[in-house]
Amino acid sequence: MAQEKEGIEGQIPFTQAPDAGAEGEPEAWGERTRVVGERHPRVDGYERVSGAAVFPSDVVLPGMVYGAMLGSPHANARVKSIDTSAAEGMAGVYAVISRNTGDANPAWSYGGGHQGRLFEDHCRFEGEAVAAVAADTPYRAADALRAIVVEYEELPFVSDVAHALDEDAPGVHADGNLAGESEDGRGDVEQGFAAADVVLERNFRVGSQMQTPLEPHGCVASWDGDRLTVWESTQGVFAIQGELAEVLDMPLARVRVIGHYVGGAFGSKLRTDKYAVAAALMARRINRPVKLFLTREQTLLTQGNRPATLMTLKVGAKKDGTLTAIHFEGTGASGAYKAGGTSLLDWIAKDLYRCPNVRTHLKDVYINAQPARPFRAPGYVQGSWAMDQMMDELAAELAMDPVALRLKNIPDGSQARDDKPYTTDGLRRCIEEGAAAFGWQQARAAGKGKGVAGKGEGHVRRGVGMAAANWYVGDGGPPATVILRLYVDGTANLNMGASDIGTGTKTVMAMVVAEEFGMDPDAIQVEHADTATTQFATPSGGSKTVPTEAPTVRRACLAVKDQLMDMAATQLGRPRQEIRFAGDRLETTDGLETVAITDLDALKNQKVVVGIGERQPNPDDVSITPFAAQFCEVEVNTGTGEVRLLRMVGTNESGRVINRLTWDGQLVGGVTMGAGFAQTESRVLDGPTGKLCNKSWHDYKLPTALDVPDEVVSAPVMLNDEEANIVGAKGLGEPVTIPTGAAIANAVYDAVGVRMLDTPINPETLVARIDLQEGPQ
Amino acid sequence: MTTPFSYVRPRSVADVISSLEAEGATIHAGGTDLLGCLRDGVYAVDTVVSLGDVEGLAGVRELKDGGLAVGAMTTITDLAGHATVAGRYPGLAQAAAAVASPQLRHQGTVGGNLCQKPRCWYYRGDFPCLRKGGYKCFAVNGENQHHAILGGAQCFIVHPSDLAPALMALDAAAIIDGPAGTRRVAVADLHVAPAEDPTRETVLEPGEVITEVRIPAPPAGLYNSYRKIRTRRSWDFAIAGCALALTLDGDTVRQARVVLAAAAPVPWRSTAAEDVLRGNPLDDAHIRDAAETAMADAVPMTHNAYKVPLFKGMLIEELAKARPR
């Protein structure tokens, strides 16, 4: 990893922290930090690896019983009748609820103005809830589900986004299948195309990708009188608290949600779903805790997806590569209810590359399938598939290097936000530094469409491709509060409501505290993700947890330091302005006197110092935006359409690197997920019945360890975005997956000259397009 | 999730056979296929008869004629890693190594692999399909991207096993014990085509158990290989595969076995392709001709036409590898 940047590791042993309590904003951390930027293992690594970590699905309470949900097996059906008597009579069955139990069928909304019930009469997608049971074992609960007799009236359905708006398409709702429509733009695209030397237009189609986290969706619900406690696998405990309080018509203060560990989410656990309401209702009825986790099939049927999307993209450019016009049309499927089927879909087209004339038009449509949910960089992953393949084709058309074409069109500010200036030159730096790290020039010159050297088989070709991206959020912002307690022994307790969704949030925050106090990150105990005992936080999503919480944590540190400075001033008999921090000590500015934090008499007396941090608003005259670029090399077998991803370089500008280990982890995960999007994952709904065909982990194909390239190089742009916030960090978790798909598609094109406009690219889809099967030479 | 059943662990093959007399009795070897089927409600069982305590069913032993006998309870891992197997029949070792994932290979057995149920998503899903006693094959008008292009009739599954084509190419036979005694059935005759009976996968009669698989001695000049193409590189069934057993005399093919995986409801021997190869040099023209011929009778369904160029491309590549260098 020659391209790995120096300058973070091996630095001087402590930081000169900014003077706490000084007027105005605290100083930025300097270039030289002690802990921040290092590779620090997870503070909860032992718990995670040893199995000691209690995930919500591990929670077992005294007297607990097991819940299960019954879903409609049809794409679209009306429930004519439900007979639950046999299930109710079964040994070990404690509760059965359905639309027949009127006191356990509250109002429920999928959002977007929808007003429905927990158990609907009209089930508009396969898996929609029909009944729930609770029994003494999961097996009995499953048996009870089977004993429920439901009579359905099957209704016509539409499951293909391409046919949702057909005149004769069955209406998912009475008012037709257009869930929403929007337009945006700037300049004059007609003029832009007229001024272009080259105009290209292509239709793209991406399949629906499903989040499918390792830990299924579910919860344990337990009542203590009129107080409800829910352990839920979630990205945001406060969001779940709000939803449950509303559906159950309870005061917020009586609903406690705990989500210490989460076995993956990827956007599908920003909200809760009907299972949690059913669990809470059944637990109340039978006065026992109820554990209800969905089956894998149910998570694939009902717990979110990146919508299947159709895109038409037309771009115009001058001979020198200057973009003159972009016209983007997108149709995405919300599913059976309004769920952001085209959310953020046109942003890459209208914001990433500089272009004065842009028009976008989005149509969100209903289909008879589960509602979509934000999936890691919603809209952007789809939009990038189209835009960055188009840039590649344009480069070929103009006989330009794809890197050069992109560098020609770098905007100074966010064009979709009235040109609000960016705080950094991140896009250019990602592309330039990534190209250097990858060895782009050499690789392109060496490879293009040639047989693989040493393979002795001319039908295996190599190719390279790249793509770039920015991301919609990643700036973070209020509200957020954290409380830091510094103890007399020099350890600390950090209280923060945010969830650590597996990205290493707890570790990053501990490193921030450690940086400020000269501590070891392991000396910090992080209490988090409990609505009753930790501070309010918004859900961990949008890549905004680090930029939201890390500055807040730093503010709490500064509030503690402020008090410590007073203590030191008194103890050392100096005016306060003559006191400064030096690692885990305080010293006089003349360096003559020094005292360890743990030797402060006042601290010894009062045992603890408490500091509160509040997230301050961001500056509103700039666009705080993360950037990315990825470069990959593939090998394509022209006889079979097999594509092997050989290596990938990912460059990200997300401001300051706080934990290099979790940063690199995000990149590898993002590349893997992007490779799944491009190569293996796509929901298959049966044409004749609309039912999900690939509803297991062997039929819905996530990439395996063998599918990840042997060489994934993370080459961060080393830059501190000081305008962004007081730690200089922006979001990373989503930008790492946006450009992967287009980079792979572009590399495949480079290898075999076939432009794959639809996902996925695999032997099935590629072999039919390769007419190069000349056989062995 | 599954209906109740009783579970027995007989200690001898004779006791296995008598245990299998019970109504709805089914053999349990490694359980990797059985448990999934029970969990998904594909079929029900009343009695599960474990082979786990039966002595002598696992392992590879030499036969006097220079062949090998592979016990039915030999794990796929053991088969893949067996030095003699890899030495004599590299294609069989390759096929074993390409099965599923390491965990499944540790647990899954050779007998179970030959008798596993199809992987069709209609058969495994909640569709009342023909093979489960229902009324039609849902793949015909449905999502048949992974279904048969050869040999389909009424039902269009593809046989999921990687080992069966490899064993078939080697002319292996299954030794079957049952109430009527012991019989020997060529692996080539073990599986039932849907034209004959779409509700059964093997010719095994009630009460019968495979005890071992016998592979004849490798002929002189044997070239043996297995190639598998899949959507991802592990934990995935073939979308196309082929087992080759060629006997070469210099550049000339003396004998040829070409067996296709994931092409048909049973492992599919392409005798027409073999005819093209036999007696001829393994040159580009014959290789191409063989690949074309193997696909000559293919009848693609609505979503699986890609399989035709895929099989051709694969066969061209694999046959070329067989050329003496």
Ligand SMILES: Cc1cc2nc3c(=O)[nH]c(=O)nc-3n(C[C@H](O)[C@H](O)[C@H](O)COP(=O)(O)OP(=O)(O)OC[C@H]3O[C@@H](n4cnc5c(N)ncnc54)[C@H](O)[C@@H]3O)c2cc1C
């Ligand atoms: C996720 C997944 C992926 C897979 N991928 C592949 C793959 O890529 N390639 C491939 O070839 N296979 C694959 N398999 C199938 C796997 O190889 C088989 O499940 C395994 O070989 C079966 O062996 P077992 O001992 O576990 O059989 P069991 O599950 O115990 O039995 C399977 C069936 O065979 C019957 N049976 C078992 N032993 C005998 C016997 N001695 N005589 C008569 N009947 C018997 C049983 O009654 C049962 O019907 C996959 C399976 C899974 C679950």
